[in-house]
Amino acid sequence: MTGAPTAGLRVGNCSGFYGDRFSAMREMLTGGPLDVLTGDYLAELTMLILGRDRMKDPSRGYAKTFLRQLEENLGLAKDNGVTIVANAGGLNPAGLADALRELADRLGLDVTIAHVEGDDLLPRAGELNLGSPLTANAYLGAWGIAECLRAGADVVVTGRVTDASVIVGPAAAHFGWARDDYDALAGAVAAGHVIECGAQATGGNYAFFTEHAIGTPGFPIAEIAADGSSVITKHDGTGGAVTVGTVTAQLLYEIAGARYPGPDVTARFDTIELAQDGPDRVRLSGVRGEPPPPTLKVCLNRLGGFRNEVTFVLTGLDIDAKAALVREQLETALKANPPAEVRWTLGRTDHADADTEEAASALLHCAVKDADPKVAGRAFSGAAIELALASYPGFHVTAPPSDASPYGVYTDAYVDAREVPHVAVLPDGTRVDIAAATEIRALSDVDDPALPEPLPQGPARRAPLGLVAGARSGDKGGSANVGVWARTDEAWRWLAHTLTTAELRTLLPETAELPVRRYLLPNLRAVNFVVDGLLGEGVSSQARFDPQAKALGEWLRSRQVDIPEVLL
Structure with missing residues (x-):
């Protein structure tokens, strides 16, 4: 992958999960200019599904949908000069890479394929004290992807990497970032976190959906700059909307505190600045980065x-x-x-x-x-x-x-990053070992920021919280998060003082006896709650009515609180 270091990189997404809109790949390749097209096909539940596939047939274990999409679109991507990066390799990235080479030969296309492996720790589960799981996959970072792209790969497939890595890797390769360019890497992580879940960044599942003509939302694009800042947008003429609100909602999705850890960088989500940059364009900037933690998260099923x-x-x-x-x-x-x-x-x-x-x-x-x-x-x-x-x-x-x-x-575990192989298998078959980060920093919570000045006392009315606040919720294993944001400074002053941990437990009685943590994100005018144990043993255990907590935020928004009249 080449390009002048100062030239921006236009990265699109065409999948937020295994089962997302099949036609999205073609829509993204035909809807406007792109440099890179990415796809996220993996989730904790997906790894379990792929694990059961692999039990039936060891040659399986990857996202077959991706292969079918490329049967229709590989030639189109090649003609348009678009590089494709996806984690669709699942438990068998080498098998998917071989299948793609067979596909390219059958289609008569001169396409170079590379893959990243090393995340599958199942053969070493006992040695690493991981028990006897069906699947055991560490979350790798972006540098293996970058190595494959620097070697000229047209398509890179991976196993379990962090969701944002499929975006960070192309940016790091394009701009020539170093391992310690933490601010740039953190900016790309934030952009990747926004677009990796597909149409959730363009109006899908959005709290204030009635304010926009959502229709069938287009898929998102991040125009990434050399310093890691970006503009989140979508192809012209597609459905949905890209606003500060839709981007805020996605930034709050499935996170915990202000420090968002990854294998390459810990991104400070409390430093993110958002600004509307025109119709369907949101500028994301100011993100600070820190060295990554010494361990990698492992998904066990x-x-x-x-x-x-x-x-x-x-x-x-x-x-x-x-x-x-x-x-x-x-x-x-x-x-x-x-x-x-x-x-x-x-x-x-x-x-x-x-x-x-x-x-x-x-x-x-x-x-x-x-x-x-x-x-x-x-x-x-x-x-x-x-x-x-x-x-x-x-x-x-x-x-x-x-x-x-x-x-x-589902359970998670953590292993020393130095114990996990990270291997880029280049288009010519050369295997390149990717070293673990040498500069590391133990993860800790950011000190609570100062609360804003409270609103002056005044008349209030009993009304649903959702009249003045948006929310986005999701699952992290057996825990759930719900991020709540205000849209004005005045509403933020009220929300930060009102929506305490105690108040959340009152409004959502299912959380009353569970550990709840609250994190403030003033730049986003948001509070994020993490509720441990709400989802039992994870989504596949079906522990509650809404097993992935996708509607937890909407339940919260429907609850009645005393809202100052000035905000209504």
Whole structure:
């Protein structure tokens, strides 16, 4: 990958997860100029899915969607001079690289393919005290990608790298950044964090979506400068919107405190400055960087057992009594061979004097887990259905009985970065070892910044928090984060003093007994909360109604608080 060091780099994204819009790659390649097209295909749950694929066939373990996308678009990318970088290699980046070479030969294209490996620690799990997982993958950084690009690769595929690395690597190669150009690297990390999740940066899943014509949002682009600053934008004529609000929302997605650690740099998210730079253009600048921590995060997945569920529909009067009856009956039926875990949830979706049957109905959900698929399978669902003619009036369920399905358990671990190989396999097959960072700094929280001056006392009105604040939430293993931001300085002065940890626990009772941490990000007029344990053993364990906490922020915004009239 070449280019004058001062020339900007236009990096687009076409995937935020394995299953994202298939046509996005072509849309990005035909919608306007790009230098690099990236894709993020991996998540904690995806690694589990790929691990199960690899159990069935050792030659699998990568994102097959990416291969199908390139079958349609590899020639287009080559013609347009666009380099492609993606983490679609999953558990088998070498296998994906070989498949891409076969594809290029079949299509008659002169395309050079490289890959990055070393993240898969499964063969060394015992040695590294990681237990006996199904998958064990360290989060690598950007320098292997940069090495492949400097060697002239047209396509680079990786295994588990940090989500932003697919953006940082091309920028580092293009501008010739050194390992200690921390501010530039941190700026690229921030830009990468914004665009790696696809259309969430262009109006998708946005709290104030009613203020924009979202339609089908285009995918985001970061125009990265030599100093690491960037402009977040999208192709002209595509749907959605790029505003300070949409970029703020994505910056708050799945983070913790002001220090955002990575294998190459710790980015200071409390230094980020945002400014509208024209229609659908947001300038992101001022990001400071620090040396990375000495350890790399490792994503561990194991098979946890088997799960099953049934949802009883309770209609009309006496909802609580109906729920109590069927619960007592089912628990009695299961006493002879009870599942290891039984969880009941009653969703009061019913309305009094409803004009439709659905609006008159509540949902009683029962989920079970057990190591034995027979106990969690037909023994459970059969017992539930046997109550059909012997329980509450109006008995029915939302789906027929089913067999148990396996579920996974996610945990994270940390290993010394020097213990993890990081290898760039260049287009000619040369293997280049990428050294771990030599300058490191233990991660610590930033001291709490000073609170802004509170708003003067005045009349207030009981109203939903979301009238004056946006929110974005997500999952980090068994924990969840919810970032909340204000859109004016006055609203920030109120929010910073009002939305305390205690207030969050009051507004979201599910968090009341859990560890909750609050972080202030004044530059973004935001507070970020991390709730440990809300998601149990991670998304694949399905521990709650919203297993990835994607709507936790919207629940919070719907809660009523006393809001100063001046803000309304």
